[in-house]
Amino acid sequence: xxxxxxxxxxxxxxxxxxxxxxxxxxxxxxxxxxxxxxxxxxxxxxxxxxxxxxxx
Numbered sequence: 001x002x003x004x005x006x007x008x009x010x011x012x013x014x015x016x017x018x019x020x021x022x023x024x025x026x027x028x029x030x031x032x033x034x035x036x037x038x039x040x041x042x043x044x045x046x047x048x049x050x051x052x053x054x055x056x
Contacts, residue, residue, distance in 0.1 A: 009034055011045070022056035 004014040018024030
């Protein structure tokens with residue numbers, strides 16, 4: 001199991017899981033900008049999620 005996150009907001013950018021048989025999945029997330037300059041935080045910023053599967 002590996003977990004990568006954006007250092008600025010803690011958003012998960014990449015999550016990878018591989019089991020003992022060698023099967024696994026990797027999810028890579030892209031986010032819209034937080035746009036916090038106006039003081040209005042944007043919730044639900046996920047722009048794109050890509051899932052890649054690996055068979056054993």
